[in-house]
Amino acid sequence: MSELTLLLIRLAFLALLWFFVIAAVGVIRTDLFGSRTTTAAPARKAPKPVKPAAKPKKGEPRQMVVIGGPLEGTTITLSETPITIGRANDATLVVSDDYASSRHARLFPQDGQWIVEDLGSTNGTYLDRSKVTRPTPVPLGVPIRIGKTVIELRK
Amino acid sequence: MSTPSVEPVPLPAKRRLAQLAMLAFAVVIVMFAYANVGLAIDKQIPSGMLTYGLSLGGFMLAAYLVLAKFAPWADPLILPLVTLVNGLGLVMIYRLEQSKAFGASANTQLLWTAVGVVLFSVTLIVLRDHRALQRLTYTAGAIGLLLLISPLLPFIGKNINGARIWIEIPGVGQLQPAEFAKLALIVFFAGYLVAKRDVLALAGRRLLFIDLPRARDLGPILIVWGFSLGVLILQKDLGSSLLIFGTFIAMLYIATQRTSWVLIGILLFVGGAILAGMVFEHVHARFEVYLNPEDPELFQKVGGSEQLMQGLFAMATGGILGTGLGQGHPKQIPLAISDFIFPATGEELGLTGLMALLMVYALIVQRGLRTSIAARDPFSKLLAGGLSFILAWQVFIIVGGVTNLIPLTGLVTPFMSQGGSALLANWILIALLVRMSDAARKPPPQAIQDEGMTQVFQR
Numbered sequence: 238m239s240e241l242t243l244l245l246i247r248l249a250f251l252a253l254l255w256f257f258v259i260a261a262v263g264v265i266r267t268d269l270f271g272s273r274t275t276t277a278a279p280a281r282k283a284p285k286p287v288k289p290a291a292k293p294k295k296g297e298p299r300q301m302v303v304i305g306g307p308l309e310g311t312t313i314t315l316s317e318t319p320i321t322i323g324r325a326n327d328a329t330l331v332v333s334d335d336y337a338s339s340r341h342a343r344l345f346p347q348d349g350q351w352i353v354e355d356l357g358s359t360n361g362t363y364l365d366r367s368k369v370t371r372p373t374p375v376p377l378g379v380p381i382r383i384g385k386t387v388i389e390l391r392k
Numbered sequence: 393m394s395t396p397s398v399e400p401v402p403l404p405a406k407r408r409l410a411q412l413a414m415l416a417f418a419v420v421i422v423m424f425a426y427a428n429v430g431l432a433i434d435k436q437i438p439s440g441m442l443t444y445g446l447s448l449g450g451f452m453l454a455a456y457l458v459l460a461k462f463a464p465w466a467d468p469l470i471l472p473l474v475t476l477v478n479g480l481g482l483v484m485i486y487r488l489e490q491s492k493a494f495g496a497s498a499n500t501q502l503l504w505t506a507v508g509v510v511l512f513s514v515t516l517i518v519l520r521d522h523r524a525l526q527r528l529t530y531t532a533g534a535i536g537l538l539l540l541i542s543p544l545l546p547f548i549g550k551n552i553n554g555a556r557i558w559i560e561i562p563g564v565g566q567l568q569p570a571e572f573a574k575l576a577l578i579v580f581f582a583g584y585l586v587a588k589r590d591v592l593a594l595a596g597r598r599l600l601f602i603d604l605p606r607a608r609d610l611g612p613i614l615i616v617w618g619f620s621l622g623v624l625i626l627q628k629d630l631g632s633s634l635l636i637f638g639t640f641i642a643m644l645y646i647a648t649q650r651t652s653w654v655l656i657g658i659l660l661f662v663g664g665a666i667l668a669g670m671v672f673e674h675v676h677a678r679f680e681v682y683l684n685p686e687d688p689e690l691f692q693k694v695g696g697s698e699q700l701m702q703g704l705f706a707m708a709t710g711g712i713l714g715t716g717l718g719q720g721h722p723k724q725i726p727l728a729i730s731d732f733i734f735p736a737t738g739e740e741l742g743l744t745g746l747m748a749l750l751m752v753y754a755l756i757v758q759r760g761l762r763t764s765i766a767a768r769d770p771f772s773k774l775l776a777g778g779l780s781f782i783l784a785w786q787v788f789i790i791v792g793g794v795t796n797l798i799p800l801t802g803l804v805t806p807f808m809s810q811g812g813s814a815l816l817a818n819w820i821l822i823a824l825l826v827r828m829s830d831a832a833r834k835p836p837p838q839a840i841q842d843e844g845m846t847q848v849f850q851r
Contacts, residue, residue: 246428247716253421254748261755264410264469
């Protein structure tokens with residue numbers, strides 16, 4: 238085995254080692270740059286059935302109605318001020334519910350739409366069936382679940 | 393965001409295929425290294441290359457299948473990275489065996505690897521939900537303590553190479569219980585800190601620029617400190633002592649986000665180490681070697697600086713590109729199979745190879761910390777953080793030791809050094825990380841079944 242061959246093998250081996258490291262970084266690229274899979278994922282999961290009620294209607298919501306839970310029937314008229322929901326006394330809608338956090342979620346208007354935002358609650362806020370992970374627009378008639386309480390926006 | 397459709401939660405991909413490909417890649421690299429050693433030493437491809445490579449590949453495939461079945465959402469990188477480090481360790485041990493280095497046996501290490509994979513699988517299969525460990529907080533603490541002091545017990549405890557860290561199990565051989573103790577202790581620390589972190593994080597007052605905890609909350613840190621000093625003094629095991637205390641400090645910091653704990657910890661440890669250096673001969677000798685390794689008198693002395701210097705010479709010989717596998721003289725380094733496998737590798741792979749190796753370690757740790765960030769409950773966060781930290785900390789202590797950055801302490805390089813206990817314990821550690829990354833990456837329970845009504849759990 239000549240010196241040259243051994244030298245080449247040596248260099249090839251080191252190159253291979255680094256190639257492995259780079260390949261490994263490539264696998265976790267998504268973690269580092271938060272990349273394409275996020276844009277690809279919704280396309281793949283497009284067939285997920287969306288409730289017919291989720292279709293937007295013309296006009297802006299005027300009131301927020303509690304349609305489930307202990308406070309069922311409560312109505313809050315929507316103005317331009319944000320609405321907070323939680324167990325804390327200063328919340329707009331005070332729920333007494335073991336499954337709700339003291340500052341659970343917030344609803345605020347933006348460009349004619351109402352946006353729901355989870356405020357780091359323990360048990361999460363659900364818009365229709367999916368967990369609210371970032372501020373999400375709320376269509377009319379789609380239930381928002383906070384603990385045992387269900388609310389929806391109506392005209 | 394103009395269409396008011398309901399945003400689906402983006403799911404992390406399973407990346408099973410990527411994992412399999414990386415796993416195959418790792419095995420190929422290891423086989424290539426093996427062939428390289430044979431070509432350099434015997435001028436031919438070693439006859440055992442296929443059996444050796446295939447058995448390693450077989451073990452890893454088995455581990456992969458268990459992982460795919462029992463932890464399908466687990467991180468795709470952890471297993472391939474560990475495979476590569478373990479495989480390179482095997483190649484180095486094979487290579488040292490070829491040059492008749494004392495105690496090197498590639499077959500034994502391959503066998504331990506197999507046992508390690510079995511333990512990995514058993515951990516994954518038995519432990520379906522790692523949060524079960526939280527209920528065992530104090531049990532784990534007791535087991536950890538017991539394992540740690542077991543070498544001090546008469547009859548089963550053994551003193552090898554000046555450190556009393558071994559126990560002899562008749563019929564099985566020797567074990568280093570401290571390796572397993574550290575896992576149990578991390579479980580204990582995680583469970584304990586979850587319960588107590590509020591008081592440790594919040595109570596206290598501000599002095600100058602730092603939040604000081606209350607004096608009475610210093611209890612836990614003082615106990616662990618005294619405990620690690622006990623290990624240092626009674627078992628003469630610098631490495632485990634530093635490892636346990638450092639990990640506790642790091643976990644305390646993760647739990648409380650309070651810098652003052654780290655400062656207190658460093659002060660305590662430095663104080664303890666200086667005190668121990670003045671009082672105890674074996675600690676003092678380590679400091680001497682650390683400060684003046686090139687002193688001829690120390691070099692000649694038995695247990696002096698020869699080992700360290702030979703390691704430094706080896707890495708200097710390796711230079712940037714190394715001498716090539718099988719073409720160095722790692723046999724010159726005493727104990728090149730265990731504590732000093734890193735300089736031995738450095739001689740043959742050079743700085744380029746060592747950096748790649750450290751990158752692989754860094755990636756393993758990164759995956760662990762990433763798991764910790766993604767984990768949903770504080771216990772998992774602390775456990776994953778602690779386990780990844782101890783791996784990083786161990787690599788730092790041993791690599792810092794052999795490069796004379798810090799005083800040398802007898803610790804093994806995770807997954808590379810020859811030795812069953814460390815390998816088995818580290819495979820269990822990896823299984824725990826895999827289990828937690830599975831739980832962290834699994835998509836959260838999506839829908840509440842009943843339309844329009846919230847699901848109510850009966851209590």
